[in-house]
Amino acid sequence: MKFAEFFAGVGLVREGLSRDDWSCVWANDISEDKKSTYVENYGDDHFVLGDIWDISQDLSSIPDDVFLYTASFPCTDLSVAGNRSGLAGKQSGTLNAVLHILDKKREAKQEPKVVLLENVKGFLTSHKGTDAANTVKSFSELGYYVDIIELDAVMFTPQSRPRVFFVAVHHSIAKEVMILKQKGTILDTWWATFDANPSLRSKAVKNIISQNEDLNWGLIDIKAPKATGSVLADIIESNLPDEQHLWWSKDRKEHTYSQMSPAHQLKLQQMCNNDHFSYGTVYRRMRKGLSMAELRTDGVAGCLRTPRGGSSKQILIRAGYGDWSVRLLTPREYARLQGVRDDFWLPENHNKGYFAMGDAVCVPVIEYISENIITPIFHHWEKSTA
Incomplete structure (x- = not known):
């Protein structure tokens, strides 16, 4: 079972698929830092560093006998936190390079049987759904049928990370x-x-289909995953000593407290009153021109992001026994929130570690897709061609 991974990052799509015996025969990304992490974990015999647009002009490096293409293309222009330029944007628009590659492979009769796209849920509403519809239109013209499935990492790990997957x-x-x-x-x-599993396909997907019924739509009849019930405390590096440099100073701690609203300060005080430690996460957000520290105490971390600014890094609160401490989540904790094994190599530089994990995919989500969708399709194809 061979696949090629576009926008490979540090290889977490590979990580999820490999648990189901898929073999990555080609991978590409433009980031040298991400390549370094990828190579440390998987070797460099099949990784091609470079701009996807350059690769789309010369396909000689991409093997022909590949069943699956995966593409976790940049979400920068699609996310709520981004500029919402959609597929017309410079980064998210790189999806068009993948479509160009598919067209060339089709002409050579070497196109993959399945293509898996992954991105933020903003893809469904970008330009009022026309970006998603146009993507399905492109796949229809290339001879594919498309199902759109929504999954949240919170079903597998204690991280709120809703994502949308196009299965062509x-x-x-x-x-x-x-x-x-x-x-x-x-x-x-x-x-x-379609309506039998509403958690897998939202009203936004239904609207896109209803307004574009002439496109090639298909449904993969699967059941929604069951929540694992894991919580934030399960991924904490508990062996970090209190005096370790990661824990913040008194002044920095008090500044964080001062940025909380009275309601969130009360939540923190209630955590402190417990006779056990409990954990919460904090995001800094701008509210009415003020930087606010918003505390989340439901046992789930917010969606991980790349460290492009102070507000993008998640802060950890540990409270109980009448006191509380604060620090940033560590890169290893980021990795655990993405469902990554503890022996996965991470850069020593923390910012590079955050960057490696912040815009990656959640591994058990990919594993679920592999077990329930892609691998069964492969085995059916294998039997039909035997």
Whole structure:
């Protein structure tokens, strides 16, 4: 089972797929820092460093006999925190380079049977859904049927990280592994299957399909994952000594407290009153022109981000026995929130470690997709061609 990984980052899509025996035969990213982490963990025999647009002009490095392409393309222009330029933006628009590569591979009759895209949920609402619709239109023209599935990492790890996945299946096998939407059918029972698992496909997806019913739509009939029930305390590096330099000074601690609203200060005081330690995370956000420290105490971390500013790093609160301490989450804790094994190599530089994990995928989410969607499709194709 071979796959090629576009926008590979540090290799967390590979990490999830490899648990299901997929073999990565080609990977690409433009970041030298991410390549360094990738190579430390997986070697450099198949990693191509460079701009995807340059690669799209010369496909000689991409193997032909690949069943699956994956692409976690940049979310910068699609996320709420970004500039919302959508696929017209410089970074998120690199998806068009992947589509160009697919078109060239189609002409050579070497296109993959399945393509998996991953991005933020803002992809569904970017330009009122037209970016997502145009992506499906492109896949339709390339001979694929598309299902759009939404998954949140919080079902697998204690991190709120909703993401959207486009699963494009080649027309040669789509009718065998998907429920295809019939075009121009008034009484369409297809929607009953769509509505059976609302947590997997939201109203935003339904709106996109309803407004673009002439495109190639398919459904993969799967059940939503069951929540693991893991909490923030499960991923904390508990062996860090109190005097370790990561814990903040009294002045910095008091400054954080001063940035909390009265309601959040009360939450913290209630945590301090417990006869055990409990944990919460803090994000700094701008509210009415003021920098505010917002405390989350439900046992779940907010969505990890890359360290491009002070507000992007999550702060950890440990409270109990009448007191509290504060520090940043460590890169290893970031990795654990992404479902990454503890022997996965991380850069010694903390900012590089945050960057490696902050915009990566959650490994067990990919593993779930592999076990429930991609691997079954491969085995069906394998049997049909035997």
